[in-house]
Amino acid sequence: MTERKELAGRVALVAGATRGAGRAMAVELGRAGALVYVTGRTTRERVSEVGRPTETIEQTAELVTAAGGTGIAVPTDHLEPMQVKALIERIDQEQGRLDVLVNSVWGGDRLIEFNTRLWDLDLNNGLRMFRLGIDTHIITSHYALPLLIRRPGGLVVEVTDGTAAFNRTYRDNLCFDLTKNAPHRMAFGLAAELTEYDGTAVSLTPGFLRSEEMLDHFGVTEETWRDAVAKEPHFAIAESPALIARSVRALAADPDRRRWSGQSLSSGQLAKEYDFTDTDGSRPDCFGYFEDVVFGGKDASAADYR
Numbered sequence: 001m002t003e004r005k006e007l008a009g010r011v012a013l014v015a016g017a018t019r020g021a022g023r024a025m026a027v028e029l030g031r032a033g034a035l036v037y038v039t040g041r042t043t044r045e046r047v048s049e050v051g052r053p054t055e056t057i058e059q060t061a062e063l064v065t066a067a068g069g070t071g072i073a074v075p076t077d078h079l080e081p082m083q084v085k086a087l088i089e090r091i092d093q094e095q096g097r098l099d100v101l102v103n104s105v106w107g108g109d110r111l112i113e114f115n116t117r118l119w120d121l122d123l124n125n126g127l128r129m130f131r132l133g134i135d136t137h138i139i140t141s142h143y144a145l146p147l148l149i150r151r152p153g154g155l156v157v158e159v160t161d162g163t164a165a166f167n168r169t170y171r172d173n174l175c176f177d178l179t180k181n182a183p184h185r186m187a188f189g190l191a192a193e194l195t196e197y198d199g200t201a202v203s204l205t206p207g208f209l210r211s212e213e214m215l216d217h218f219g220v221t222e223e224t225w226r227d228a229v230a231k232e233p234h235f236a237i238a239e240s241p242a243l244i245a246r247s248v249r250a251l252a253a254d255p256d257r258r259r260w261s262g263q264s265l266s267s268g269q270l271a272k273e274y275d276f277t278d279t280d281g282s283r284p285d286c287f288g289y290f291e292d293v294v295f296g297g298k299d300a301s302a303a304d305y306r
Contacts, residue, residue: 207286
C-alpha cells in the first residue's frame with residue numbers, strides 16, 4: 001500500500017536535525033511528502049563540540065529522501081545570525097515559501113550539573129545553556145517567520161524537555177530549568193503574534209526519549225532497549241523518537257491545528273488525540289506515569305502507562 005503524502009508540496013525547516021528527536025521529525029515530515037531543510041553543525045567534514053561523527057546532517061537529509069520526501073542539508077550554526085539569515089534567504093530563493101518551522105536546537109546535556117545550587121554552578125556552563133536552548137530558537141524564528149507568514153496557516157514547533165505542567169516541578173538546575181521552560185513562553189507569545197496570519201505555535205516535548213545518545217549511554221540498541229530497565233527502572237516508559245516525529249506530522253497535517261496554538265503539548269498526549277502509536281504499537285504516557293507513580297506514589301508500573 002502506498003503511504004499517504006499529506007504534506008506533499010509543503011516546505012519545512014527542522015533546525016537541529018542531526019540526531020534524536022530532530023532527525024526523527026525531519027524524516028517523518030519527509031515520509032509525509034514534505035521538502036525538508038535540515039540544519040546543524042555536525043557534517044561529514046566537521047564534528048561540533050556536542051556532535052558525534054556517527055550522526056550528521058547529510059545522513060539526516062538522505063533519510064528524509066529515502067522516506068519519500070526531499071531532504072536538503074544546510075550546515076548552520078543557529079547562534080550566528082548571519083548564517084541563519086543566509087539559510088532563510090536560500091529557502092526563499094529555492095522554494096519561495098516555508099510552511100513548518102521546528103526549533104529543535106539544543107546540545108546542552110553535557111553542561112547540566114543536577115542537584116547543584118546556582119551559586120555552586122559553573123556559570124559559563126549555565127549561560128551556555130541559555131545560548132544553546134534559548135538564543136538559537138529566537139534567532140531562528142526572527143529570520144524564518146517573515147517567510148513563514150507569507151502564506152496563512154504556518155506552523156511553529158518549539159521543542160523542549162517537559163510539559164509546562166511537569167516543569168512546575170523544579171528541574172534541579174536553575175539554568176536548565178529556565179532553558180527548558182522558555183520554549184513554553186515562546187510558543188505562547190508567538191501564538192499571539194501569528195494569530196492574524198492564521199498561524200499556529202506550540203511547544204512540544206517527548207517523554208523519556210530513546211535517542212541514539214541515550215541508547216549508547218545504557219549500552220543498548222533500539223532492538224534491545226528493554227535490557228536497560230534493570231539499570232534504570234523508569235526507562236520502562238521510554239519512547240522512540242518516532243512518537244514525537246509522528247506528533248509533528250499530525251500537527252502539520254491537521255487543518256484544525258490552531259486549536260492547539262499557544263499550548264504546551266507532549267508526544268504521548270498527541271498520540272492519543274490523533275490515534276497513532278510508537279514503533280512497537282504502544283502509546284507511552286511518560287508524564288502521566290511520572291505524575292502518578294514517581295511523584296504521586298500510586299501503586300502502578302510503567303506497563304500500565306504504555
